[in-house]
Every structure is written in C-alpha cells, then in structure tokens.
Amino acid sequence: MSMKAALEQLGYGPCHHLLEPTCQITRLRKSAAILEMPGGKKRQQALKRLLEGYEAYLDSPSSACVDDLLALYPEAKVILTTRKDGQSWLESYASVFQPLTSLSFRVAGFWVPGAYNCARMVAGWNRVYEERLPGIQVPSADLHESHSAHIRTIVPPGSLLEFPVGSGWKPFCNFLSQPIPQQGFPRQNERNYLLNINRLTYVCGLLIWGIIILLGPNLITKVLQNEFLVVTCTIQTMLFLVMLFSHRLYATATIRASVVFAIAVLLYRSFVNGAIVSFTGNGVTNAVLFSCLCIQLLRAADILLLDPYPDPPSDIIEAFNALWNMREVGTPRQIAHLPKSNYAPKPGYGPSRPRFFLRSGMALIISYLVLEVITTMKRSAADGSKVPSILAQARARIMGVCAFWFVLTLYLSLIYSTIATSQVLFFMSEPGDWPPLYGPLAEAWSVRRFWGIRWHQTSRKTFGSHARQLLKYSGISPDSFIGRYASLTVVFAMSGALHWVADRILRVPWAESGSMPFFLLQALAVLVEDCITATNRRFALAQSDTLKRIIGYAWVVAFLIFSTPLWMAPTGRYVRHGVDVMIPFRILPFVSKVACVWN
Numbered sequence: 001m002s003m004k005a006a007l008e009q010l011g012y013g014p015c016h017h018l019l020e021p022t023c024q025i026t027r028l029r030k031s032a033a034i035l036e037m038p039g040g041k042k043r044q045q046a047l048k049r050l051l052e053g054y055e056a057y058l059d060s061p062s063s064a065c066v067d068d069l070l071a072l073y074p075e076a077k078v079i080l081t082t083r084k085d086g087q088s089w090l091e092s093y094a095s096v097f098q099p100l101t102s103l104s105f106r107v108a109g110f111w112v113p114g115a116y117n118c119a120r121m122v123a124g125w126n127r128v129y130e131e132r133l134p135g136i137q138v139p140s141a142d143l144h145e146s147h148s149a150h151i152r153t154i155v156p157p158g159s160l161l162e163f164p165v166g167s168g169w170k171p172f173c174n175f176l177s178q179p180i181p182q183q184g185f186p187r188q189n190e191r192n193y194l195l196n197i198n199r200l201t202y203v204c205g206l207l208i209w210g211i212i213i214l215l216g217p218n219l220i221t222k223v224l225q226n227e228f229l230v231v232t233c234t235i236q237t238m239l240f241l242v243m244l245f246s247h248r249l250y251a252t253a254t255i256r257a258s259v260v261f262a263i264a265v266l267l268y269r270s271f272v273n274g275a276i277v278s279f280t281g282n283g284v285t286n287a288v289l290f291s292c293l294c295i296q297l298l299r300a301a302d303i304l305l306l307d308p309y310p311d312p313p314s315d316i317i318e319a320f321n322a323l324w325n326m327r328e329v330g331t332p333r334q335i336a337h338l339p340k341s342n343y344a345p346k347p348g349y350g351p352s353r354p355r356f357f358l359r360s361g362m363a364l365i366i367s368y369l370v371l372e373v374i375t376t377m378k379r380s381a382a383d384g385s386k387v388p389s390i391l392a393q394a395r396a397r398i399m400g401v402c403a404f405w406f407v408l409t410l411y412l413s414l415i416y417s418t419i420a421t422s423q424v425l426f427f428m429s430e431p432g433d434w435p436p437l438y439g440p441l442a443e444a445w446s447v448r449r450f451w452g453i454r455w456h457q458t459s460r461k462t463f464g465s466h467a468r469q470l471l472k473y474s475g476i477s478p479d480s481f482i483g484r485y486a487s488l489t490v491v492f493a494m495s496g497a498l499h500w501v502a503d504r505i506l507r508v509p510w511a512e513s514g515s516m517p518f519f520l521l522q523a524l525a526v527l528v529e530d531c532i533t534a535t536n537r538r539f540a541l542a543q544s545d546t547l548k549r550i551i552g553y554a555w556v557v558a559f560l561i562f563s564t565p566l567w568m569a570p571t572g573r574y575v576r577h578g579v580d581v582m583i584p585f586r587i588l589p590f591v592s593k594v595a596c597v598w599n
Contacts, residue, residue: 001017001019001186001188002185002186002187002188003058003079003081004017004056004058005186005188006169006172006185006186007056009181009183009186010173010176010178010181011178012055012056012176013055013056014053014054014055014056015054015055015056015057015058016050016051016054016056016057016058016059016062017058017059018031018059018060019059019193019194025113025114025117025427026427026428026429026430027050027430028114028117028118028121029114029117029120029314029315029317029318030046030050031050031060031061031117031121032117032118032120032121032124032314032315033046033314033315033318034046034047034050034061034065034124035060035061035064035065035120035121035124035125035127035128036120036124036127036314039065039067039068043065043068044068044071044072045332047061047062047065047068047069047072048072049330057069060121060125061121061124061125063125064125064128064129065128066078066151066154066155067154070154070155074156075159076159077159077160077161077175077176078151078155078159078160078161079160079161079163079172079175080148080151080152080160080161080162080163081163081164081165082144082148082162082163082164082165083144083164083165084164085141085144086140086141086142086143086144086145087141089141089144090139090140090141090143090144092191093139094139095191095195096191096194096195096198097122098122098139099198100118100119100122100198101119101122101123101126105119105198105201105202106119107205108201108202108205108206108209109201109202109204109205110205111205111208111209111212112201112204112205112208113426113427114427115201115205116315117315120315126138126139129143129147132150133146133147133150148162161175168184168185169181169185172185226278226279227270227275227278228270228275228276228278228279229279231266231267231270231275232289232293234266235263235266235267235293235296235297238259238262238263239263239296239297239300239319239323240316240319240320240323241319242256242259242260242300242304243300243303243304243312243313243319243322243323244312244313244315244316244319246303246304246312247312253305256304256305257304257305260297260300260301260304260305263297263300264297267290267293267294267297270290271290271501271505276289276290276505277505281579282579282580282581282584283505283506283507283575283576283579283580284506284575284580284581284582285584286505287502287503287505287506288415288502290501290502290505291498291499291501291502294498294501295326295458295459295462295498296323296324298462298463298466298494299322299323299326299462300323301466302461302462302465302466303322306465306466306469307465311331311332317428320428321423321428321429321433324419324423325429325433326458326459326461326462327457327458327460327461328461329432329433329434329435330432330433333461335457335460335461337439337452337453337457338435339435339436339437339438339439339440340435340436341359341435341436352431353424353431355431356424356431356434357421357424357425360417360420360421360424360434361417361421363413363414363417364414364417364418364421367410367411367413367414367417368414368583368587369587369588370410371407371410371411371414371582371583372583372586372587372588373588374407375578375581375582375583376586376588397561397565398561400565400568401560401561401564401565401568404564404568405560405564407582409438411582412437412456413437413438414582414583416434416437416456420434437456437458438454438455438456439453439454439455440453440454441454444553444556445548445549445552445553445556446529446552446555446556447522447525447526447529447555447556447559448526448529448530450556450560451522451526459494459495459498460491463490463491463494463495464487464491466490466494467487467488467490467491467494468487470490471483471486471487471490485523485527488523488526488527489520489523491523492519492520492522492523493516493519493520493523495519496515496516496517496518496519496520497515497516499515499516499519499567500513500515500516502515503515503570503571506571506574506575506580507574508570508571508573508574512570512573513570514565514566514567514568514569514570515567517566518563518564518566518567519567521563521566522563525559525563529555536548
C-alpha cells in the first residue's frame with residue numbers, strides 16, 4: 001500500500017491493488033482463477049484482461065506472475081521490495097495470509113463475499129511458488145530470498161530496482177527519473193487492516209450460517225411444494241455443475257452431451273405436462289422464466305459442446321456468470337456492437353459502484369413505475385356499431401405498434417436492471433460487466449442495424465453458434481454467400497421458435513401465434529436491404545449519407561408498423577388483463593398511503 005501511494009504520488013496511476021480503492025471482491029475471484037491457471041499464453045491473456053487500464057501492478061496475482069507480465073510488457077520497469085531478512089517477511093505472511101488457507105476460515109467464510117476466493121488466491125499463490133521453486137518450502141524464510149534471486153534472473157539489466165523497505169524517496173525517484181517530492185515517503189500499514197478483515201469474516205460467516213440453519217428448512221419445504229420450481233432449481237444446479245467440472249478429465253464430451261440432453265428432457269416434460277403454467281398465475285412471468293431456461297440450455301450446449309476452445313469457469317459464480325453473461329462481456333467472444341456507457345469510470349480505477357447503482361436503480365424504478373401505470377390503465381371497449389375509417393385504422397395500428405415496442409423495451413430493461421443490480425450488489429460481477437442493454441436509437445436506420453446494434457442482442461451469440469453448426473452438418477459453409485443468409489435465417493427462426501413457445505405458455509393456440517412469421521420476415525427484410533444496398537452501390541442511385549439515412553429510418557419504421565402486428569395481435573387477444581402482468585406487485589397504492597399518512 002505504501003508503494004502504491006508513492007507511485008501514484010509521482011503520477012504513475014492507476015495502480016492495481018486488491019485493497020484499493022475498495023476491497024475488489026470480483027477481482028479477487030478473477031485473481032484466484034489466474035493463479036490456478038498453468039503458466040503460458042492463457043494466463044498471460046487473463047492477466048492482460050484483468051489489468052487493462054492500469055499503469056502499475058502490485059499485490060497478487062502480479063507478484064507471482066512477473067514472468068508472464070514481462071512476456072507481455074518486456075520494457076516494463078520492476079521494483080523488488082526487500083526486507084532485512086526472510087524471517088521478518090515470513091512473520092508478516094504467517095500472521096495475515098496463512099490462516100486464510102485453514103479449513104475453519106473456508107467453512108466460516110464460505111458465504112461471505114470474497115472470503116472463499118481469498119483462500120483460493122493464497123492457495124494458488126503457494127502453488128505457483130511450489131512449482132517454480134522445487135525444494136523450497138512454501139511459505140518459509142528461504143522463499144523470500146529465492147523469490148528475489150528469481151526476479152534478478154528474469155528482469156533485464158537496467159530495468160530492476162531493489163528497494164529495501166524504508167529506503168525513502170531517493171533511490172525510488174532516481175530509478176524512475178522523477179524529482180524527489182517535498183513530502184515524506186508514504187508509510188501505510190495494511191497488516192492491522194487485514195487482520196480486522198479476517199476477524200470480521202469469521203463473525204459475519206457464523207452469523208450467515210446461523211440464519212441458513214434457522215430459515216433453510218422452511219425455504220426448502222416451500223420450494224418442494226412447487227413442481228416447476230423444483231425443476232428450475234434442478235436445471236440450474238445441473239448447469240452449474242456441468243459448467244464447473246467441464247474441464248475435468250472424466251467430463252468427456254459424451255457425459256457433457258448426456259447432461260445437456262437430460263436438462264432438455266426436463267424442460268420438455270415441464271412444458272408438456274403444464275408444470276410451467278402452474279408455476280405462478282402470471283403467464284408473462286412463466287413465459288419469461290421458461291424462455292430464460294431454454295436460452296441457458298442453448299448457451300450451455302454452445303460452451304460445452306460447440307466451442308472448440310472452451311474456457312471453463314473456475315468456481316460456481318463464474319459458472320453462473322457464464323450462463324447469464326449472454327453478450328459475453330469481458331471475454332474474447334464479446335459481441336461486436338456492445339453499447340458503451342456514458343457513466344463508465346476511468347479505466348483502471350475499479351468499479352464505480354455508487355454511480356452504477358444510481359444509473360441502474362433509476363432505470364429499474366422508472367421502468368417499474370411506468371409499467372405499473374400502463375398495467376392499471378383500463379382498456380377502452382370497442383364500439384362494434386361503427387366501422388373505423390382507413391385513417392383511424394392506420395392511426396390505431398401505428399399507436400399500437402409504438403406502445404408494444406415501448407412496453408417491451410421497458411420490460412426487458414426492468415429485467416436487465418434487476419439482474420445487473422443484484423449481481424453487482426452481491427459482488428458476483430463488476431459494473432463494467434453490465435453495459436447498457438440497448439444501443440443508440442440513431443443507429444437503427446436499417447432492419448439489420450436495428451437488430452444488430454440497437455436491440456439487446458442477448459441471444460445473438462448463442463443462436464449464431466448453433467446456426468453455424470447446423471449449416472456445417474448440412475454441408476453448407478457458414479462463410480459462403482448462401483451460408484451467411486442461411487445462418488441469418490436460422491437465427492431468426494430460433495428466435496421465432498422461442499417466442500412461439502412463450503406464446504403457447506400465454507395460452508395462444510399454436511395455429512394463431514405469429515411469432516415465427518414475424519421473425520422470419522425480419523430475415524427476409526435484411527436480404528431485401530442488402531440487395532437494395534448492392535444495387536445502389538452498383539448504379540450510384542443515392543450518394544448522400546443523410547439521404548440514405550432518412551430513407552433508412554422511414555423504411556424501418558414502415559416495416560415494423562407492417563410486420564409487428566403479426567406477433568403482437570395474437571398475444572394481445574389472449575393476455576388476461578390484470579392477471580398476465582409484467583410486474584409482481586403494485587407500488588403506487590403503497591406510496592399513496594404513505595403520502596396520506598405523512599400529510
């Protein structure tokens with residue numbers, strides 16, 4: 001911590017340290033996973049993703065991965081802090097870090113955010129040195145000297161400063177070619193802070209275990225009373241376990257495929273026997289939950305069976321994130337047009353949680369309140385004695401389509417904000433893992449760009465992988481001219497099939513559902529657009545970018561007004577007003593009562 005403060009005082013920042021700006025719990029998990037990896041390209045790429053945006057690296061995992069960091073940044077300077085002897089280092093290490101690997105700490109702190117991954121990280125740090133320095137006991141006083149000797153061997157001449165603790169500014173600034181500050185060298189003692197964190201972990205952990213023991217049996221009883229809730233919990237558990245152990249030698253492709261098939265059977269049976277319909281009385285909630293499970297199943301099949309270079313998760317939280325991070329944010333397979341946040345913190349300074357919670361919380365509250373107002377609005381009864389004019393029919397169609405997309409956008413934003421807020425709140429992911437759901441509306445000047453940039457794209461990667469695999473089985477190259485449009489058609493067909501099932505859960509008859517025609521029509525529209533674009537490029541019919549965008553916007557709006565009722569109208573006829581709602585409970589009556597009491 002003293003070194004971090006000194007470097008940042010000289011202008012080298014931000015500096016990566018797991019205790020600053022706050023105890024970065026999600027980074028602890030990623031750091032532990034890095035130390036568990038074998039050395040080489042994979043660990044180097046993981047380090048590069050973890051440390052992106054930082055100018056100086058301290059603390060774990062950097063201290064144990066100097067070899068990998070020098071491979072990534074061969075011209076970097078290295079500062080090796082040393083003590084008067086190895087025994088003083090060992091005493092410091094033994095008082096703070098060695099207790100973290102004990103069984104009592106792992107059990108007591110299992111539910112405390114970051115505690116279990118602290119233990120993993122220390123164990124991983126020990127394992128790295130056991131492999132690197134065979135014959136040296138880890139930890140021991142000899143390890144301090146052996147580590148220093150190793151650093152002297154691998155760092156190029158002129159790039160290493162050996163800095164005895166307490167040496168002050170002079171050797172430090174001379175090495176970095178910086179003027180010596182007037183203030184004294186920072187001195188920060190992190191040992192007492194860490195010891196207090198360890199004590200607090202035991203207290204919080206035992207408290208949580210007590211709550212689980214008291215409330216757990218009652219919760220399990222309630223879960224067992226609902227068939228589909230049991231199916232859901234079973235599926236989630238199977239998915240997490242197969243993801244977590246997918247890299248084990250005994251988890252062969254046959255076993256992984258068998259688990260995926262078993263989950264598919266469970267989903268199919270719950271749909272056929274009506275268990276999903278009886279989950280809640282709300283058809284919208286049932287349809288959304290079943291759709292999420294289907295997408296998770298397809299995503300697990302993509303990762304476990306189709307990905308030629310799988311990156312298995314290192315713990316249960318990473319397995320959870322791998323299934324829910326459908327846009328694969330922060331991974332090598334991240335979607336191409338990921339929306340950028342205007343509220344992103346400066347790179348390297350870690351998560352700006354207050355700003356994220358403000359943005360996500362406002363989106364959640366606004367979406368919820370607007371949906372509640374829409375839900376409570378009474379439908380106007382149609383006057384069957386009058387035949388509406390063509391103008392009135394057109395106006396009603398336009399208003400209905402606009403309302404449909406507005407409500408759908410708000411509902412998906414509500415779900416996304418709820419998941420994002422809970423994930424970050426419980427330290428399962430970072431704010432940077434949850435960029436905005438939608439892209440800029442200004443980019444939607446073609447149907448292709450509407451679905452590829454503006455819309456949420458949470459299923460695009462998963463559906464695309466399965467589409468490409470299906471084409472390979474059929475002998476069509478996904479990269480050929482025919483293959484590209486065939487793949488596009490399959491992706492929209494998969495989306496149509498998913499929404500078709502959701503319609504059926506909402507009690508829409510198979511024959512009346514318009515989901516499949518609607519989504520297949522989108523693929524046709526993209527094909528037509530590409531033909532028009534190629535013709536325009538060939539004959540130079542419209543050269544002005546402004547004119548092309550104006551025409552594009554008009555085309556997208558007209559096409560959606562034409563095609564949306566195919567999907568919207570059947571659903572609207574069978575959704576039960578006041579029953580199949582998008583919100584679980586009402587807030588406005590409660591707010592009104594509170595306001596009356598306050599007045």
